[in-house]
Amino acid sequence: MTWHTLQAVYIIWRRDMVRWWRDKARIISALTFPVIFLVVFGNGLSGAMGPLVETAGTGPASVGGMAVDYKQFIFPGVIAMNIFFASIFSGISVVFDREFGILKEVLVAPVSRGAVALGKTLGGASVATVQGTLVLLIAPLAGVELTLGMVLRLWPLMFIGAFAMTSMGVALGSRMKSVEGFQAVNQFIAFPMIFLSGAFFPMRGLPTWMEIIVKVNPASYAVDPLRRTVLEAQGLPAFVLNRLAEFGLGLELFGRPLEVWHDVLIVLGFGIVMNALAMYLFSRGE
Amino acid sequence: MTAAMIVVDGLTKRFGDFTAVDHVSFEVHPGEIFAFLGPNGAGKTTTISMLVTLLRPTEGRALLAGHDVVREQAAVRRAIGIVFQEPSLDDRLTATENLEFHAVLYHLPPAERRRRIREVLEMVKLSDRADDLVERFSGGMKRRLEIARGLLHTPRVLFLDEPTIGLDPQTRRHMWEYIFGLREREGITIFMTTHYMEEAEFADRVAIMDHGHIVALDTPEALKRQVGGDVITVRTANMDQDATLIEQQFGVRVQRYKDELRFEVEDGETFIPRFVREFPGTLHTISLRRPTLDDVFLKLTGRTIRDAELDQKDVQRNRLRTRFGMRPHR
Numbered sequence: 001m002t003w004h005t006l007q008a009v010y011i012i013w014r015r016d017m018v019r020w021w022r023d024k025a026r027i028i029s030a031l032t033f034p035v036i037f038l039v040v041f042g043n044g045l046s047g048a049m050g051p052l053v054e055t056a057g058t059g060p061a062s063v064g065g066m067a068v069d070y071k072q073f074i075f076p077g078v079i080a081m082n083i084f085f086a087s088i089f090s091g092i093s094v095v096f097d098r099e100f101g102i103l104k105e106v107l108v109a110p111v112s113r114g115a116v117a118l119g120k121t122l123g124g125a126s127v128a129t130v131q132g133t134l135v136l137l138i139a140p141l142a143g144v145e146l147t148l149g150m151v152l153r154l155w156p157l158m159f160i161g162a163f164a165m166t167s168m169g170v171a172l173g174s175r176m177k178s179v180e181g182f183q184a185v186n187q188f189i190a191f192p193m194i195f196l197s198g199a200f201f202p203m204r205g206l207p208t209w210m211e212i213i214v215k216v217n218p219a220s221y222a223v224d225p226l227r228r229t230v231l232e233a234q235g236l237p238a239f240v241l242n243r244l245a246e247f248g249l250g251l252e253l254f255g256r257p258l259e260v261w262h263d264v265l266i267v268l269g270f271g272i273v274m275n276a277l278a279m280y281l282f283s284r285g286e
Numbered sequence: 287m288t289a290a291m292i293v294v295d296g297l298t299k300r301f302g303d304f305t306a307v308d309h310v311s312f313e314v315h316p317g318e319i320f321a322f323l324g325p326n327g328a329g330k331t332t333t334i335s336m337l338v339t340l341l342r343p344t345e346g347r348a349l350l351a352g353h354d355v356v357r358e359q360a361a362v363r364r365a366i367g368i369v370f371q372e373p374s375l376d377d378r379l380t381a382t383e384n385l386e387f388h389a390v391l392y393h394l395p396p397a398e399r400r401r402r403i404r405e406v407l408e409m410v411k412l413s414d415r416a417d418d419l420v421e422r423f424s425g426g427m428k429r430r431l432e433i434a435r436g437l438l439h440t441p442r443v444l445f446l447d448e449p450t451i452g453l454d455p456q457t458r459r460h461m462w463e464y465i466f467g468l469r470e471r472e473g474i475t476i477f478m479t480t481h482y483m484e485e486a487e488f489a490d491r492v493a494i495m496d497h498g499h500i501v502a503l504d505t506p507e508a509l510k511r512q513v514g515g516d517v518i519t520v521r522t523a524n525m526d527q528d529a530t531l532i533e534q535q536f537g538v539r540v541q542r543y544k545d546e547l548r549f550e551v552e553d554g555e556t557f558i559p560r561f562v563r564e565f566p567g568t569l570h571t572i573s574l575r576r577p578t579l580d581d582v583f584l585k586l587t588g589r590t591i592r593d594a595e596l597d598q599k600d601v602q603r604n605r606l607r608t609r610f611g612m613r614p615h616r
Contacts, residue, residue, distance in 0.1 A: 004393045011390040019378045101374030105435075108338050109391035110363040 008111040012119025013126065016090060020127045030086065030131040031138075034078045038071060038141050041200070046070035052202055052247060068231065073249065075135075075142040076226035077199030079154075080161065083132040084219060087162045088190045090124025091169015091278075095176045113283040117170055121275060124166035125159060132158040150233035154226060160264060161222030164271030170278040193219045204248025215253060218270040224251045225263040291316045291443055291475045292337065296346035299332050306332040308498035309346065314443075314477060319469060321489035322479040323579060325594035329498040330479040331371060334447050337477070338368050351442050364392065367436030371447040371479075373428055377421035381412055381431055384420060385438055392439035406434035410464065426457035433464060437472065444468070446478040450485065462488060481591060483579040494583055496594065501586045506579060513577035513585055516554030518561070519546050523568035531567060541584065548584075550577070 020026065051067040097103040106116050133155070139146050172185055196210070197219035203211070214220050228250055232241055244250030245257040252258060292314035299307040307329040314320045322330040335341040337348055339359045347354060353361040375384050382403060389399040407413045410430035420428065429449065436444055446465070450458040462485075469476060478489070486492045486506065493503040502509055522528040529540045529547055538549040551557040554574040562569065584590050 007390050007393070011387055015376065015379065015383075015387055018383065019376070022378050100377070101370060101372045102376050104340070104370055104372075105368075105374045105388070106391065108340060108363055108366075108368055109388070110360045110393070111391050 005112060005115045008109075008115045009119040009122065012106070012116060013123040016093075016120070016123030016127060020130070027134075030082060031134050034082055034135045035138055035141065037078050037081070038075065038138060042071035042074060042142060052249065068234070068236070068247075068249065069143070071142045072144055072231070072234065073202065073227070074200055075139065075144045076230045077197075077223055078142075079132045079135045079158065079226055080197065080199050080219070080223040081194050082135050083128045083158055083162050084165055084194045084222075085190065086128035086131040087124055087165035088169040088172075088185065090127050091121070091166045091171070092173040092176070092182050092185060093124070094120060094170055094173040095179055095182055098177075099179050114279040117174070117279045117282040118275070120170050121163065121166045121278065124169065125162040128162035128166060129155065129159045132162065144230060145234060147233045150229055153229050157222075157225045157229065157260070157264070160267050160271065161226075164218065164222065164267050164274060167271050167274035167278050171274050171281055174278060174281040193217055196220075197223045198251065199223045202248030203245070203251060215251070218267065220251060221258075221263040221266040221270075224258060225260040225267075228260055228263075289316065290314060290349075291318075291351060292320075292477065293349040294333075294337070294346070295348070297333065297336060297343050297348055298345035299329075299336060299341060300344045305498055307336070310495075310498070310500055311346075312493055312500060312503055314475060316442075316475055317469065317473055318491065319465070319476045319478070319489045321486045321492045322477075322495055323481065323483060323486040323492050323583070323591075324479075324495035325481055325591050328495040328594070330495055331447055332498075333495075334445055334477070334479060338366055338445055339363060364439070365442045366445060367439065367441035367443070368445045369429075369432045369436045369447065369449055371451060373432070375420045375428055375431060375435075378419065380417050380419055381407065381423075382416045384431065385435055388435050388438055394439060402438050402440070406438050409437070409468075410434040426453055426460070429453060429457070429461065430464070433461075437468070437474075440472070441474065443475045443477055446476065448479055448481070450480070450482070458485075481595065483583070483591060486579050492579065494579070494586065496583070496587050502582065509579060509582045510577045513581045514550030515552040516557075516574050517548060517550055517577050517581050518554060518557065518572065518574055519548050520561075520572045521546055521570040522565075523570065528567045532565070535564065535566075536561070541588075543584070543590070548581075 046069045049070045051069050052073055094103060097106070107113065136146060136151060136154075172189070176182070176185075196213050196217050198214050199219075203214065206214070228241070228244065231244065231249065240247070243257070245252040250257060251263075253262070290313040292312075294313070295311050297307060297310045298305065310329075310333060322333065324330055332341065336343045337350060337355060339355050339362055342356060347356070349355070350362045351365040353365065355362050376387070379387065385403045385406070386399065389403065394402060404413070407416055410433060412427060412431060412434065415423070415427065420431065423431065433444075433446075433449070436446075449465070450461050453461065465476060466488075468474060480486055489506065491504060492506055492509060493500045494509070495501070502512070504512075520532075525542065525545065525547060529542055532538065532547065532549065533540050536549075536551075538551060540547050540549045542548075558572060558574060561572065580590055583594075587594070
């Protein structure tokens with residue numbers, strides 16, 4: 001990759017960042033949607049569900065010392081949701097770029113289309129990471145304690161997830177001819193993916209078909225490491241953290257509980273495949 | 287070996303079984319203003335898209351500043367600037383930011399970037415709006431900014447696809463002043479498309495395009511000379527009969543167009559008194575004018591550019607109907 005290509009990637013990235021910063025409506029909705037989710041769903045359901053892991057109870061979920069309630073449980077799910085929608089939106093925004101002619105201006109420039117796709121992906125992933133970070137501001141609403149270590153570990157995880165989902169968005173958008181298709185993608189791909197990712201319900205007692213879908217869904221592996229990282233920072237004892245899957249709080253695959261680096265590899269793999277696909281579809285021309 | 291800036295040889299583009307551009311060949315000389323004139327759907331934009339490397343030709347080849355548009359895309363892209371038919375600015379960025387974006391994509395070094403941005407903004411008289419968001423610009427200002435952007439990387443050829451579409455007459459006139467000024471200052475070759483015949487008259491040479499073919503290519507004056515001297519238009523009581531009558535008696539070729547008869551004569555001013563004297567039928571009106579490029583188009587294709595556009599609209603409407611299963615409603 002030449003210096004020129006890097007600069008082109010940078011300027012395309014910067015354009016998306018600047019546009020995001022100027023779009024105050026988008027920033028506000030990126031803040032309010034999570035608040036609604038946490039306040040409405042969080043409060044509404046945590047009463048009904050009770051603690052997901054409790055300290056002094058006698059049920060199967062009891063462990064000594066701590067409790068995890070539903071609000072804390074969905075907090076990382078809400079981060080993931082924010083990242084996810086921002087990513088898909090940014091990725092698909094190539095359709096808007098096409099609609100408003102800006103894409104043409106980029107495509108006739110002496111820059112490889114791969115660089116264009118990469119700039120678009122990195123721009124979208126950065127915007128999505130910032131939108132995910134905004135959710136951290138409302139951690140107190142969820143009763144989640146923020147620690148510096150947790151935030152520092154969340155960022156790369158958020159970015160990797162954002163990168164994978166934006167790549168998917170760009171791949172979807174690069175062949176799309178009209179803005180109308182965007183709605184279809186939202187309804188038939190984005191919503192099912194985020195709702196079937198375990199972001200909002202524990203993985204316990206699910207019907208088998210649903211469990212299979214969740215495990216096939218790459219978004220699940222973007223949610224899982226965020227949740228592990230958040231829960232770990234809440235001071236859960238090590239023996240609970242090691243058994244998160246048993247409580248339905250973490251994913252397991254082929255009967256083996258996953259660790260953060262497993263998730264990262266899966267998401268990264270998916271992201272690289274999607275990114276390659278996006279670049280390929282993009283370079284094939286009109 | 288010619289030093290032509292653009293060489294096009296047998297260029298063809300097919301979409302399925304529809305041939306949009308059919309074996310088109312021509313050359314454009316350095317420093318020339320070259321215009322494609324024709325109705326919408328004649329294949330002008332498709333031809334430009336191939337020349338600027340956005341579309342791959344089905345057949346034939348084209349050289350731009352000596353570079354092949356298929357095999358040397360990067361070199362071609364560096365050599366050209368484009369102002370598209372549809373707006374292609376980012377409304378959420380300022381004028382300067384739009385230009386910076388372009389400058390980086392075209393690999394201008396930072397110092398030159400700043401200098402050129404200042405220069406081109408000055409050239410299109412937008413210096414005082416440099417840091418305003420483009421969404422606050424009028425249509426004419428956006429067009430000017432696009433021209434500035436097209437020139438930013440000092441291209442050798444500037445493509446203007448319908449540069450004045452959607453602009454008011456005053457802005458259009460200004461736009462032309464810029465374009466002429468440009469050629470003088472920057473000495474660049476300008477390739478434009480238009481379906482306004484009065485604009486094509488400004489070009490050094492005009493290629494008239496219809497149904498994917500170039501039907502004529504020459505200077506506007508030479509093209510108009512093809513028509514003959516002057517165009518006489520008459521309306522008479524009995525059109526069908528009078529058409530043959532006029533042909534026989536005055537030895538001209540009469541074209542019937544709607545409720546008028548048109549023909550060309552060498553010297554219109556002296557012809558009219560003679561015609562009024564000698565014409566045996568009932569004459570309602572008679573008029574004389576110098577030929578326009580539209581007359582050339584009419585002569586070559588049997589219809590005016592405006593008619594051709596109406597036909598084209600029907601075609602497009604029918605296509606939309608088939609695509610979306612819509613029925614023509616009364």
